[in-house]
Amino acid sequence: MxxxxxxxxxxxxxxxxxxxxxxxxxxxxxxxxxxxxxxxxxxxxxxxxxxxxxxxxxxxxxxxxxxxxxxxxxxxxxxxxxxxxxxxxxxxxxxxxxxxxxxxxxxxxxxxxxxxxxxxxxxxxxxxxxxxxxxxxxxxxxxxxxxxxxxxxxxxxxxxxxxxxxxxxxxxxxxxxxxxxxxxxxxxxxxxxxxxxxxxxxxxxxxxxxxxxxxxxxxxxxxxxGQRIHDKCYRRGHFDAGQFVEAWDDESAKKGFCLYKMGCKGPSTYNACSSMRWNGGVSWPVQSGHGCLGCSEDGFWDRGSFYDHVTGIHQFGIEADADTIGGAVAIGTGAAIAAHAAVTVLSRIRSGRQVQETAAETAP
Amino acid sequence: MLSQHDIQEAEQSGHQVYSVYVFEAPLRAWHWVNALLMVILAVSGYLIGKPLPTLTGEAADHYMMGYVRFVHFIAAYLFAAGLVARLYWAFVGNRHARQIFLLPFADKTWWREVLFELRWYLFLESTPKKYLGHNPMALLMMFFFFTVLAFGMTLTGFGLYVEFTGAGGVGDFLFGWVVPLLGGSQQTHMWHRLGMWFMMSFAVLHVYAAIREEVLSKHSLISTMISGWRMFKD
Structure with missing residues (x-):
């Protein structure tokens, strides 16, 4: 010592x-x-x-x-x-x-x-x-x-x-x-x-x-x-207002709107970038016009595209996210219901006819 | 008072109807409030993940996402409170109030009835059975796609909610463990959203089955959830 x-x-x-x-x-x-x-x-x-x-x-x-x-x-x-x-x-x-x-x-x-x-x-x-x-x-x-x-x-x-x-x-x-x-x-x-x-x-x-x-x-x-990038982001005001960049070269991008729709991972990433910034406070990803990649989150390489904030799901063997799978389930349910209803109606009509026929046969 | 003509018609072609009081008022009120909240939550939740087209002008002039999230959070609090109240009612209400929480897994007759209901929905049985409470097949669906899922959605939802109320608070103490358990914020978002789709699929199925049974079965269904009385039509 x-x-x-x-x-x-x-x-x-x-x-x-x-x-x-x-x-x-x-x-x-x-x-x-x-x-x-x-x-x-x-x-x-x-x-x-x-x-x-x-x-x-x-x-x-x-x-x-x-x-x-x-x-x-x-x-x-x-x-x-x-x-x-x-x-x-x-x-x-x-x-x-x-x-x-x-x-x-x-x-x-x-x-x-x-x-x-x-x-x-x-x-x-x-x-x-x-x-x-x-x-x-x-x-x-x-x-x-x-x-x-x-x-x-x-x-x-x-x-x-x-x-x-x-x-x-x-x-x-x-x-x-x-x-x-x-x-x-x-x-x-x-x-x-x-x-x-x-x-x-x-x-x-x-x-x-x-x-x-x-x-x-x-x-x-x-x-x-202790906080997410999103919580201290200087573009947070645009998020709350509902002002989003929809494409990399659109008017909103020039105005510096929120990059949420471009797959910014700020809402799910814990780091101090938005308050401390990088290179001596010069800038940081969102300030330079690109969304956060979520590099400080567990398994960020396996969470699907960097440009999609809805997580990819790999269990199904194909690239999919909660919306594609969930949507498919919902549509599948709807289709199944429609088919089931159709069969129900058909069998009702048929059994109705049978009842009528038996009624006609037994009639004096 | 029925008119003379109506009395005649009733005497000629009317059925004897038995009614049993099944669902008590708090349970019925919860059911419909809950249904409304689920729709509000699904729509507002969808819009949080996939927001509406961008608004132009000054940020200070709008509060679109703020309102959508506000609606989602208020509805979520009510949904959670309703769930707690419903759980309480399972203890103090009649035996039908306990059905969606306790499945009679050990009961062989019940499983046979599940099988029967499966055959009924596959058009293999011609006459439906009658039940005082829920039909066993419906109950199975309700248990997994509502009861279990609703608690799952509440936990993941509050897990995400306490992310911005900050570390160290009561909310963080109660629900802060959810996000790390599911492998991060983004994964939690994914499960929460997938849960929404499953819940909505269940809701659609539930409505279809209710209408179908109301028409085909020999007892009342939708009106039972309104008046509380189960009417047996023959």
């Missing part, structure tokens, strides 16, 4: 003024009151840095790409310093046996006191042979590294839900982290990738308060995943 965060920052030439600015910015982005700002500063001044081991399983590194672009330059600097990122395949200088030795060293030295951040997920089929690192399956490395961890952060949709490599038919049986690691606190930070400030926000919260943020039922931090 060597330097505190503050000492590291000062050593890197960051002024106290900038440091305090960062603290108040963090307090604001975490939705905390003004009173929390001195607490954050106090924590950063006194607490030793927590080592973080950042593992990469089956993934595309988009989470890392997002993370290193955390909007505020200062945030990026601070977080990279704060973290004491001791192991990260894609960012560290060490390689080979040297790199792998770091994991063992951290495990030994900081037993039960380090964080594991996992980007991507382990494939389980064929004993995990679809993802080999340092000559052995990633799933083994993951389990060993997590064994003594304080908590595990599952970065992105891959680690949280499986994402594209777990999409039907999932040939490698790519499996989300919380299905592989049990008995440890796991924080899911879904998104493909998650928003940079959400990632740094989660880390900052954990380091500052020394506890994991409040999570919802799907283990996502409530502060960033």
């Amino acid at each position: 060597t330097e505190t965060f503050y000492e590291v920052l000062r050593r890197q030439g960051i002024t106290r003024r900038s440091f305090l600015k960062f603290c108040s910015l963090t307090a604001t982005s975490l939705g905390l009151s003004a009173a929390a700002m001195p607490k954050i500063a106090q924590a950063l001044e006194t607490k030793p840095r927590t080592p973080v081991l950042w593992l990469h399983g089956l993934e595309c590194t988009c989470c890392s790409e997002s993370f290193i672009r955390s909007a505020h330059p200062l945030t990026r600097d601070v977080v990279l310093s704060m973290l004491s990122l001791d192991y990260d395949d894609t960012l560290m200088a060490a390689a080979g046996h040297q790199a792998e030795a770091i994991i063992e060293m951290v495990k030994e030295k900081y037993r039960g006191n380090y964080l594991v951040a996992v980007e991507g997920n382990p494939p389980l089929n064929n004993d995990g042979m679809f993802c080999i690192q340092g000559g052995r399956p990633f799933v083994e490395k993951l389990k060993e590294t997590c064994a003594d961890a304080k908590a595990i952060i599952a970065w992105g949709s891959c680690a949280s839900y499986g994402c594209v490599q777990a999409a039907r038919p999932n040939p490698t049986r790519a499996t989300p982290i919380d299905k592989v690691i049990t008995g440890k606190p796991i924080i899911n930070v879904p998104g493909c990738p998650p928003i940079a400030e959400v990632m740094t926000g989660v880390v900052t919260y954990m380091l500052t308060f020394d506890r994991i943020p409040e999570l919802d039922r799907q283990k996502r931090p409530k502060m960033f995943y």
